[in-house]
Amino acid sequence: MDFRKRDNVTVDCVIFGLDTNGLSVLLRNRTLNMYDDDFLVINDWVLTGYYVFKSKTLEESADLIFKEISGIQSADKIQFRTYGNPGRIKSEKDLLWVRSRGVQAQTMTIAYYYALPLEKVGLKHEGFRWFQYQSLPELGFDHQLIIQDAYEDLKKRIMTEPIIFNFLPMKFTLNDLQFAFESVLNIEIDNRNFRKKAMGKPYIVPLNEKRKGVSKKPSKLYVFSRDVYDAVKEKDYIISV
Amino acid sequence: MDFRKRDNVTVDCVIFGLDTNGLSVLLRNRTLNMYDDDFLVINDWVLTGYYVFKSKTLEESADLIFKEISGIQSADKIQFRTYGNPGRIKSEKDLLWVRSRGVQAQTMTIAYYYALPLEKVGLKHEGFRWFQYQSLPELGFDHQLIIQDAYEDLKKRIMTEPIIFNFLPMKFTLNDLQFAFESVLNIEIDNRNFRKKAMGKPYIVPLNEKRKGVSKKPSKLYVFSRDVYDAVKEKDYIISV
DNA sequence: GCAAAAGTGTTCCGGATACACCCATGG
DNA sequence: CCATGGGTGTATCCGGAACACTTTTGC
Numbered sequence: 001m002d003f004r005k006r007d008n009v010t011v012d013c014v015i016f017g018l019d020t021n022g023l024s025v026l027l028r029n030r031t032l033n034m035y036d037d038d039f040l041v042i043n044d045w046v047l048t049g050y051y052v053f054k055s056k057t058l059e060e061s062a063d064l065i066f067k068e069i070s071g072i073q074s075a076d077k078i079q080f081r082t083y084g085n086p087g088r089i090k091s092e093k094d095l096l097w098v099r100s101r102g103v104q105a106q107t108m109t110i111a112y113y114y115a116l117p118l119e120k121v122g123l124k125h126e127g128f129r130w131f132q133y134q135s136l137p138e139l140g141f142d143h144q145l146i147i148q149d150a151y152e153d154l155k156k157r158i159m160t161e162p163i164i165f166n167f168l169p170m171k172f173t174l175n176d177l178q179f180a181f182e183s184v185l186n187i188e189i190d191n192r193n194f195r196k197k198a199m200g201k202p203y204i205v206p207l208n209e210k211r212k213g214v215s216k217k218p219s220k221l222y223v224f225s226r227d228v229y230d231a232v233k234e235k236d237y238i239i240s241v
Numbered sequence: 242m243d244f245r246k247r248d249n250v251t252v253d254c255v256i257f258g259l260d261t262n263g264l265s266v267l268l269r270n271r272t273l274n275m276y277d278d279d280f281l282v283i284n285d286w287v288l289t290g291y292y293v294f295k296s297k298t299l300e301e302s303a304d305l306i307f308k309e310i311s312g313i314q315s316a317d318k319i320q321f322r323t324y325g326n327p328g329r330i331k332s333e334k335d336l337l338w339v340r341s342r343g344v345q346a347q348t349m350t351i352a353y354y355y356a357l358p359l360e361k362v363g364l365k366h367e368g369f370r371w372f373q374y375q376s377l378p379e380l381g382f383d384h385q386l387i388i389q390d391a392y393e394d395l396k397k398r399i400m401t402e403p404i405i406f407n408f409l410p411m412k413f414t415l416n417d418l419q420f421a422f423e424s425v426l427n428i429e430i431d432n433r434n435f436r437k438k439a440m441g442k443p444y445i446v447p448l449n450e451k452r453k454g455v456s457k458k459p460s461k462l463y464v465f466s467r468d469v470y471d472a473v474k475e476k477d478y479i480i481s482v
Numbered sequence: 483g484c485a486a487a488a489g490t491g492t493t494c495c496g497g498a499t500a501c502a503c504c505c506a507t508g509g
Numbered sequence: 510c511c512a513t514g515g516g517t518g519t520a521t522c523c524g525g526a527a528c529a530c531t532t533t534t535g536c
């Protein structure tokens with residue numbers, strides 16, 4: 001086992017969470033004080049990343065970061081792009097930060113994103129916060145771009161792969177599912193048409209179980225069956241909203 | 242300008258070409274002789290890759306490789322995945338090769354693919370050959386996997402981005418275009434329906450010009466207008482075959 | 483009994499599919 | 510004049526979109 005790090009390659013994780021407020025991204029506060037503690041030179045937000053260990057796969061490296069933040073051992077993730085241009089880090093602020101940490105400015109980063117119900121994440125550390133995708137704060141490095149790329153990939157992929165279910169608890173209602181699509185795609189969907197389509201998918205299977213929630217009328221629960229999905233995926237798409 | 246290489250990061254290029262035989266991939270022969278010249282220990286085919294220069298962007302690095310092979314300065318390319326697991330290179334053969342070259346076995350590779358008309362490529366070096374996608378030879382390293390991933394990405398992307406036109410000369414006939422789709426997607430398409438759909442796309446613009454070829458009847462030529470495409474892409478898809 | 487979300491059917495329209503013959507030219 | 514690929518139109522079908530009211534329960 002080789003615990004050395006690759007000193008010029010990192011993995012960054014974009015963590016998407018969904019709750020009743022819609023789609024959010026988990027960010028970490030980055031601060032730097034100078035001269036004395038009251039002079040905050042840097043105070044913005046960044047994705048969490050870390051060096052890739054030589055003995056780990058990229059996926060394992062991503063999961064290590066993810067676990068450190070969320071407490072969750074591992075989850076579905078999507079590698080969507082690698083950023084490696086010299087000059088990625090070029091603003092005064094970012095160079096200052098890099099120097100203050102004594103790390104290399106020229107790093108290459110393989111970026112992954114995760115999708116999950118926001119409430120599943122138990123934040124372990126200070127300085128982390130969820131931001132709604134529609135109102136992100138000031139971001140450090142090129143993380144604005146990375147998040148945007150992740151989001152574009154998510155929007156595309158959600159139409160052809162069953163990752164929407166990652167945003168939902170194991171048991172969910174059709175209205176939950178519709179809300180997830182609406183949040184990610186940032187559109188409104190007709191409820192009747194959506195339900196028809198969803199009920200037509202063999203891998204969205206109804207349970208003999210109801211959820212009692214804020215609503216007065218209990219709602220039927222469904223689960224996503226990956227087995228069924230794998231069996232039919234060739235000829236069937238997710239849902240065309 | 243920093244001409245040093247990153248010794249553990251390479252860029253690999255999958256080059257797809259299209260001609261009347263359909264979709265092909267450009268590969269390089271990899272041989273290794275041992276003891277004497279008659280004992281070929283390795284004789285298979287690989288993608289072409291090279292180390293990333295610290296002062297170059299990933300895209301520039303890919304284009305350098307592409308130019309070295311094809312003589313073409315630069316072209317559209319798609320970064321589709323990064324491979325970086327330790328143990329990527331693990332077969333006897335590949336380790337032998339790596340040792341014989343005195344290079345690192347644990348490299349990370351950012352993979353790109355190019356698409357272009359096969360005849361545009363003027364092969365500059367010995368040892369390169371086109372193989373039809375459907376009958377690839379024995380491949381070294383994990384290049385079988387990389388090519389397959391590239392192909393899957395290509396098939397998906399061709400439906401939502403105008404990369405099919407990269408396979409065609411500037412002026413092309415609708416039948417050329419249909420053949421390109423058929424070759425990449427490995428399906429048959431109804432000619433009349435296809436023409437209707439293609440002619441409905443504003444960015445596929447007819448010229449007052451005909452091509453005289455093997456056919457007796459001259460065929461109308463079209464060009465792809467990226468300007469028009471950019472203007473309408475939000476509401477319009479490529480072609481749903 | 484009323485508030486609040488769950489749940490349900492029908493009509494219409496447009497795009498996709500299936501399908502077979504004439505056209506223009508070069509030899 | 511014929512061989513070769515280029516080019517065209519119509520009928521049908523299916524899935525998507527639009528649209529408003531009833532149901533079930535908790536309070």
